[in-house]
Amino acid sequence: MKIKVDRQDKAILALLQADASLSVAEVAEKVGVSKSACWRRMQKLEEAGVIRERVTLLNQDKVNLPLTVYVSVRTNQHNDRWAERFREVVEGVPEVLEVYRMSGDLDYLIKAVVTDMPGYDRLYKELIKADLFDVSSSFVMESMKQTTQLPLRYLQEKTQ
Amino acid sequence: MKIKVDRQDKAILALLQADASLSVAEVAEKVGVSKSACWRRMQKLEEAGVIRERVTLLNQDKVNLPLTVYVSVRTNQHNDRWAERFREVVEGVPEVLEVYRMSGDLDYLIKAVVTDMPGYDRLYKELIKADLFDVSSSFVMESMKQTTQLPLRYLQEKTQ
DNA sequence: TGTGAAAAGATTAGCAG
DNA sequence: CTGCTAATCTTTTCACA
Numbered sequence: 001m002k003i004k005v006d007r008q009d010k011a012i013l014a015l016l017q018a019d020a021s022l023s024v025a026e027v028a029e030k031v032g033v034s035k036s037a038c039w040r041r042m043q044k045l046e047e048a049g050v051i052r053e054r055v056t057l058l059n060q061d062k063v064n065l066p067l068t069v070y071v072s073v074r075t076n077q078h079n080d081r082w083a084e085r086f087r088e089v090v091e092g093v094p095e096v097l098e099v100y101r102m103s104g105d106l107d108y109l110i111k112a113v114v115t116d117m118p119g120y121d122r123l124y125k126e127l128i129k130a131d132l133f134d135v136s137s138s139f140v141m142e143s144m145k146q147t148t149q150l151p152l153r154y155l156q157e158k159t160q
Numbered sequence: 161m162k163i164k165v166d167r168q169d170k171a172i173l174a175l176l177q178a179d180a181s182l183s184v185a186e187v188a189e190k191v192g193v194s195k196s197a198c199w200r201r202m203q204k205l206e207e208a209g210v211i212r213e214r215v216t217l218l219n220q221d222k223v224n225l226p227l228t229v230y231v232s233v234r235t236n237q238h239n240d241r242w243a244e245r246f247r248e249v250v251e252g253v254p255e256v257l258e259v260y261r262m263s264g265d266l267d268y269l270i271k272a273v274v275t276d277m278p279g280y281d282r283l284y285k286e287l288i289k290a291d292l293f294d295v296s297s298s299f300v301m302e303s304m305k306q307t308t309q310l311p312l313r314y315l316q317e318k319t320q
Numbered sequence: 321t322g323t324g325a326a327a328a329g330a331t332t333a334g335c336a337g
Numbered sequence: 338c339t340g341c342t343a344a345t346c347t348t349t350t351c352a353c354a
Contacts, residue, residue: 003222003223010197013216013218013223016214016216017216017217017218018215019204019213019214019215020180020181020214020215020216021180021214023347023348023349024296024348024349024350025347025348025349033321033322034321034322034323035322035323035348035349036321036322036323036324036349036350036351037321037322039349039350040321042294043211048222049219049222050218050219050222050223050252051216051217051219052217052218052219053179053216053217053235054179054180054181054210054214054216054217054265055177055178055179055180055214055215055308055309056173056176056177056212056213056214056219056303057177057211057212057213057214057215058173058177058210058211058212058306058310059209059211059212060310062163062208062209062315063163063173063310063312063314063315064314064315064316065310065314067310068260068314068347070262070269083238083254087304090304090305091305094309094311094313095314096305097304097305097306097307097308097309097310098303098305098306098307099301099303099306100300100301100302100303100305101301101302101304102230102298102299102300102301102302102303103298103299103300104296104297104298104299108304109230109298109300110170112310113310115210115314119314124217128320136264137260137265138262138263139262139263139264140261140263140269141260141261141262141263142252142260142261143258143259143260144247144259144260144261144268145250145251145257145258146257146258147231147257148215148217148257148308149215149254149256150218150220150223150225150257150258150273151225151255151273152223153254154223154224154225155222155223155224156224182327183328183330184329184330184331185328185329185330193340194340194341194342195329195330195341195342196330196331196332196340196341197339197340197341199330199331199332200339200340217342
């Protein structure tokens with residue numbers, strides 16, 4: 001489905017991306033539309049699937065997960081059964097937050113969070129159950145930028 | 161500050177991580193505490209900084225950013241001026257969502273979203289303004305897991 | 321669209337254990 | 338202190354101009 005929005009919709013999305021706890025009235029005021037117009041726009045954006053979900057982000061340190069690690073994985077078994085097994089393993093490990101199949105010479109990229117090095121070691125042992133060929137880990141030393149806000153400039157604008 | 165929570169707090173956090181739009185009443189009911197008890201717990205968790213923010217996640221495809229790319233960066237200039245310049249560049253590019261300084265042989269890992277290959281090329285040109293030594297990009301072919309929900313099992317539990 | 325009213329929810333205060 | 342109940346205030350939702 002082709003999505004087209006106008007300037008107001010973009011402004012609404014930008015605000016909601018930054019803060020999901022804004023009330024409809026606050027958003028409406030900032031964007032310069034009436035409360036109910038704003039509410040209807042938000043409904044439409046949700047129905048259209050532009051808005052995926054509203055989530056609460058927790059502080060990694062405060063939940064005792066200060067270490068973030070990226071694990072590059074290569075396999076020599078390029079078959080469906082292996083892929084299915086791999087999917088099951090990563091799905092079952094809650095420390096694994098993201099898993100991507102990648103282009104280029106590494107096959108998969110995993111982002112995970114752990115408490116400390118022993119925690120990483122446990123994670124590692126858990127992961128290699130999936131029968132991985134080559135694993136290389138890199139730890140996050142410092143987070144210089146981290147946002148969930150997508151740029152909206154590439155979203156086609158409705159010309160009125 | 162040391163954070164200690166009990167079973168109820170964990171349950172609240174788990175629910176809010178999954179869905180920030182739940183009402184206090186809904187959370188209270190699921191957790192099995194009263195509405196206002198639940199509200200006060202939520203306040204405390206926010207004050208304690210366990211809850212960082214509530215955000216709205218948009219659908220990447222619907223905002224015309226279907227391509228995700230990880231850019232590994234190495235530099236030969238390990239000085240503060242270069243680091244500051246690098247920080248400014250990535251901060252100023254909205255397609256760049258995450259930037260980490262890493263352990264190991266790569267220096268920085270960048271996660272970015274773009275519309276298509278020409279979009280990636282524009283991003284690349286933007287990034288190399290920071291005077292990078294070695295850049296290697298890998299594209300996300302398939303997202304197999306993607307969550308913002310942190311596991312809560314490592315959060316110290318208050319023994320009552 | 322926007323207005324406004326009814327329903328649902330959030331927040332505060334007072335009280336009990 | 339923590340939690341419950343009730344009163345009040347805010348926000349959401351929806352009919353209608």
